[in-house]
Every structure is written in C-alpha cells, then in structure tokens.
Amino acid sequence: xxxxxxxxREGWSRRRFIGALGGTAAVIAVPAPASAPADPESTPxxxxxxxxxxxxxxxxxxxxxxxxxxxxxxxxxxxGGGTGIGxxxxxxxxxxxxxxxxxxxxxxxxxxxxxxxGRTLYAVDEQTAGAVTAVRLADRKILGARSTxxxxxxxxxxxxxxxxxxxxxxxxxxxxxxxIDASGALGARTALAKHSSPQPGxxxxxxxxxxxxxxxxxxHVLAVDLGSxxxxxxxxxxxxxxxxxxxxxxxxxxxxxxxxxxHPGGRYAYLANEVDDTIAVCAYDPVTGALSIGAPxxxxxxxxxxxxxxxxxxxxxxAYAYLANRGDNSLARYAVEADGARxxxxxxxxxxxxxxxxxxxxxxxxxxxxxxxxxSTVSVFHVDDNTGQLTLAGEPFxxxxxxxxxxx
Numbered sequence: 001x002x003x004x005x006x007x008x009r010e011g012w013s014r015r016r017f018i019g020a021l022g023g024t025a026a027v028i029a030v031p032a033p034a035s036a037p038a039d040p041e042s043t044p045x046x047x048x049x050x051x052x053x054x055x056x057x058x059x060x061x062x063x064x065x066x067x068x069x070x071x072x073x074x075x076x077x078x079x080g081g082g083t084g085i086g087x088x089x090x091x092x093x094x095x096x097x098x099x100x101x102x103x104x105x106x107x108x109x110x111x112x113x114x115x116x117x118g119r120t121l122y123a124v125d126e127q128t129a130g131a132v133t134a135v136r137l138a139d140r141k142i143l144g145a146r147s148t149x150x151x152x153x154x155x156x157x158x159x160x161x162x163x164x165x166x167x168x169x170x171x172x173x174x175x176x177x178x179x180i181d182a183s184g185a186l187g188a189r190t191a192l193a194k195h196s197s198p199q200p201g202x203x204x205x206x207x208x209x210x211x212x213x214x215x216x217x218x219x220h221v222l223a224v225d226l227g228s229x230x231x232x233x234x235x236x237x238x239x240x241x242x243x244x245x246x247x248x249x250x251x252x253x254x255x256x257x258x259x260x261x262x263h264p265g266g267r268y269a270y271l272a273n274e275v276d277d278t279i280a281v282c283a284y285d286p287v288t289g290a291l292s293i294g295a296p297x298x299x300x301x302x303x304x305x306x307x308x309x310x311x312x313x314x315x316x317x318x319a320y321a322y323l324a325n326r327g328d329n330s331l332a333r334y335a336v337e338a339d340g341a342r343x344x345x346x347x348x349x350x351x352x353x354x355x356x357x358x359x360x361x362x363x364x365x366x367x368x369x370x371x372x373x374x375x376s377t378v379s380v381f382h383v384d385d386n387t388g389q390l391t392l393a394g395e396p397f398x399x400x401x402x403x404x405x406x407x408x
Contacts, residue, residue, distance in 0.1 A: 068092050068362070069137075071121060072378065073112050073371070073404025080376065082400040085109045085123060085135070090407060095367050095380035095393030105142050106133050111155050111358075112406040116162045120184030121406075124153040124167060132156055132167050132178060134186050143185040149192040150174040155211045159221070164190075164241055166212040166221055173207025175223045175234075177241045190241030193223070193234065201229040202254040203275070210258050210274075216266035220246070220289035226256045226274060231282075233289040249282070249291035259311045263340035264318045270343065272309040272323060277301060279312060279323060281343055300332030300348045301325050311359050313368075320388030324356040324370060331356070331370065331381070333388055349390050353377045357403045369405040372396065378405050 072086030084104035090097045109123035119138065125131040125145060130153040134143040150169025157166050158180070165178040165186060174194040179187035195207035208227035214236075215222060221243070223232040233247040251257050256275025262284070263269065269282045271293060278296035285291075300323065301307035307327035314321045314336065321343060323332040330348040337344055353372025360369045361383070368381045368390060377396035384391070399405075 066092075067098070069408045070097060070369075071112050071406040071408070072399050072402060073110050073123065073358075073406070074399070074401045075108050075110060075126070075403065076106075077108055077127070078401060080401055085112070085121070086399050086402075087140075088397070088399075090362075090367070090380070092362065092364065092366070095382060097378060097380065097397035099397070099399075103135065103140050103142075106135070106145075109133070110403045111153075112404050113156050113158055114406065114408060115158050115180070115184055116160065118408065120180075122156055122158065122165055122186075124148075124156050126152055126154055126170075128152070128171070130167075130169050130172075132165060132176075132186060134180075134184055136184055143183065146178050146186045146189060148174075148176045149189055150176065155209075157213050159214050159236065159238070160218050161238055163238065164236065166214070168209035168212040168223060170208050170210055170226075173209050173225060173227055175209050175212045175232075175243070177236065177243060179241050191243040193232075193243050193245065195223070195225050195228055195230070195232065198228055198230060198248075198250070200227050201256065201275075204228070204256075211260060213260060213262075215284065215286065215289070216262050216264065217286040219286060222260060222289075222291065224257050224260050224271070226258055229253060229255050229257065231257060231260060231271070231291050231293070233291060235289065247288065247290045249293050251280070251293055252276070252296065255296060258309065261312050261314050261321075263314055263336065264316060265340045268340035270312050270314065270321055272299075272312040274308045274310070277307045277309060279309060279343070281341065283341070297343070298345060299323060299325055299328075300330065300345050301328035302348075303328065310357055313359055313361060315361070315383070315388070316365050317385075322359060322368060322390075324351070324359045326355045326357065326373075329354055329356065329372075331359070331368070331390060333390065335388070346388070349381075349392075352379045352392055353396050358405065360405055360407055362407045367393065367407065369407055371399075371402040371405040373401060373403050376400050376402055378402050 067089035070088040074082030087100040108126040130148040133145040150172035152171030154170040177191040204227040211224040234243040255273040258274040259272040310324040321334040334343040354375035356370040357373040381390040
C-alpha cells in the first residue's frame with residue numbers, strides 16, 4: 001500500500017497510483033435502527049458528429065429502445081490514457097458497445113454523472129487544481145468548468161432537485177457544492193467543507209474524500225472519507241447551497257471507506273471499505289441523518305492477491321447488491337434480506353478484465369457495466385432479474401484507461 005504522499009508526486013494521487021500498479025455464504029447484519037481559485041476555461045472539440053440528446057427523464061428506469069448512449073471516463077495525463085470523455089452507444093438487448101469518438105477539452109475526466117433531466121453531463125477534472133465541467137448533451141458543447149476548491153476531485157453527483165452539484169476532492173479531503181442553472185451550467189461554488197477531524201487513519205497522510213451523495217429522503221448529503229475512516233453527514237440548504245455537518249460515523253481504524261450506496265427502502269446502506277477489503281451494512285436515520293456502521297464482512301475476494309473493494313451497487317428492487325473487487329478482479333453478488341438489514345454473499349464471477357474501478361447498472365437494470373482500469377476495457381453483464389446472476393455479454397470493449405462507464 002503506497003501512501004498518499006508518495007503517490008501524489010507529479011499529480012498522481014494514491015487512488016491513481018494503486019490503479020496503475022501491476023500493469024496497464026457470509027451473512028452481514030446490522031442492528032435496527034472560502035474563496036475560489038480562478039475557474040479553468042476549455043474549448044470543446046469532438047471527433048464525431050453529435051448524437052441526439054436523450055429526452056428529459058430518458059435515463060430513468062424504463063424499457064430502453066434502440067442504441068443507448070454510453071459515456072466513458074479516463075485519465076488524459078497518463079501513458080495510454082484517453083484524450084477526453086469517451087463516446088459510445090450500447091445495445092440494450094445484447095449489451096454490445098459501439099464506439100462513437102471522443103469529446104476532448106476535458107482534462108482527466110475520471111468520474112461522470114448526468115443531470116436528472118438527462119440533458120447535461122458532468123465530469124470531474126481530477127487534477128491538482130481540481131474542477132468540475134458541464135457538457136450539454138444535445139450538441140456536446142462544454143458549458144464551462146468551475147474550481148472545486150481542492151485537489152484531485154474523484155467523484156460527483158447531482159442532488160435530486162437538479163439544482164446542486166456535489167463533488168469530493170480526494171487529495172485535499174474536502175467536499176464542494178456548486179449551483180446548477182436552468183441551462184445545466186455551473187455557478188460559482190457555494191460551499192467547501194474540509195474534513196479536519198478526526199485524525200487520519202493508520203497509514204494515511206490526511207483526509208481523502210472519495211464520494212459525496214444524497215440520501216434517499218433528500219434531506220441529507222453524505223461524504224465518504226477514506227483517509228479519516230469516516231462518513232460525514234451534512235444538511236444541505238437547498239436555497240443557499242451551504243453545508244452544515246450534523247453527524248459522523250466511524251469505521252474501524254484502517255478500514256478505508258470508499259463507496260456507499262443506499263437500499264431503496266431508505267433505512268439501510270452498504271459501505272465498501274477499500275483498505276481492509278471488507279464491506280458493511282449501515283443503518284440510516286432519515287430524521288437525524290445519523291449513520292450506524294455494522295460489523296465488517298467479507299468482500300468475497302479469494303486467493304493471495306491484494307484486493308481493493310471499489311464500488312458497491314444495489315438493484316432498484318432492492319433484491320441484490322454487487323461489489324467490484326479490484327485485484328481479485330471479480331464481481332461479488334449478495335442477496336439483500338430483512339428489508340435491507342442483511343446481506344448474504346452468494347458468490348463471485350470473474351470480471352473479464354483487470355482492476356474493475358467502477359460499476360454501473362443500465363437504467364432498466366438489465367445490464368451491468370464494469371470499467372476495468374488496468375486492462376483498458378469495459379465489460380458488460382446481463383443481470384437476471386429473478387436470481388441476480390450475472391452473465392458476460394460478449395467480449396469486453398476496448399477503452400483507454402477505463403475508470404468510469406455511465407450508461408444512459
């Protein structure tokens with residue numbers, strides 16, 4: 001395990017460094033329940049003609065018809081990386097991916113998210129001078145970039161109201177809020193919260209915010225910090241865009257929490273811990289925003305290879321959860337039981353790639369995509385609605401330093 005201080009030289013954060021290393025029936029239960037730098041400017045170019053943007057709400061769950069848009073994140077500042085946001089389509093029935101060029105003008109777009117109306121794409125610019133960029137999908141016009149006020153932003157999400165963009169600065173251990181106007185463009189940052197306590201966990205050089213998401217009730221936003229072994233809960237003022245910390249939940253020392261996802265019932269969440277190779281079920285109180293983290297349990301990884309759990313997802317019907325295992329190069333499948341309070345490990349399947357950094361379900365839930373960083377590929381799996389089983393949908397698609405796949 002390499003420290004953040006070592007890995008951050010020449011712009012390499014610990015998370016990027018780990019991804020480059022080595023080449024291009026368990027039961028889980030839980031008890032019931034400042035001034036911004038100058039904004040970067042960029043000029044868009046694309047090597048393919050724009051495709052028609054999806055209709056408002058088209059990305060939401062429903063039966064897909066015809067080719068669907070797929071956007072791919074990468075690093076532009078590393079050997080073998082991409083030149084911008086990858087453009088592709090996928091067949092909703094077969095899962096086959098077809099490349100459609102690249103949108104250039106966005107530096108190190110390692111994580112992507114879409115506005116609830118489906119008209120605007122957002123990307124982090126994971127650089128020392130971190131930024132977030134908005135792209136209008138109708139004509140792929142870059143609407144501008146805004147500083148995140150921190151270094152190495154690695155995650156972003158859109159608040160369900162569609163009015164606020166939430167981002168996490170990994171290297172500097174902070175989270176930011178930007179307003180979104182009617183066009184989808186971003187305004188000046190309205191909040192920046194630095195994770196100054198508790199002290200960094202074992203082996204960490206400081207806080208490392210890895211994710212910033214909204215609770216299902218919409219009343220709170222939660223920041224997962226790998227460096228401080230903490231999940232912070234904030235109340236977001238949806239009028240002003242300011243943050244007020246209301247709660248902290250602590251993992252065991254050295255767990256390194258990375259990814260949190262909620263059960264659709266809204267009372268439980270699942271936390272992937274990168275450093276100690278575990279996951280945990282958490283109870284969530286929507287009134288107070290307090291999260292209670294349960295006992296760490298198996299990620300499903302096997303063998304002697306060091307494993308780093310990445311992203312955890314749950315199906316929209318709340319019946320199954322999936323975990324991407326980097327190192328073990330597998331997808332773990334869990335049955336969700338007791339209305340979300342318990343997970344039961346069912347088994348794993350090979351990811352058919354190397355180092356699955358991120359996973360995503362298609363809007364209709366019938367396909368699961370994995371972005372495999374070291375093999376520079378995206379794998380697609382069919383999802384059985386009755387059993388949750390995953391079946392590989394053909395050969396993986398080549399995509400340079402694939403670190404994010406966003407199907408719409």
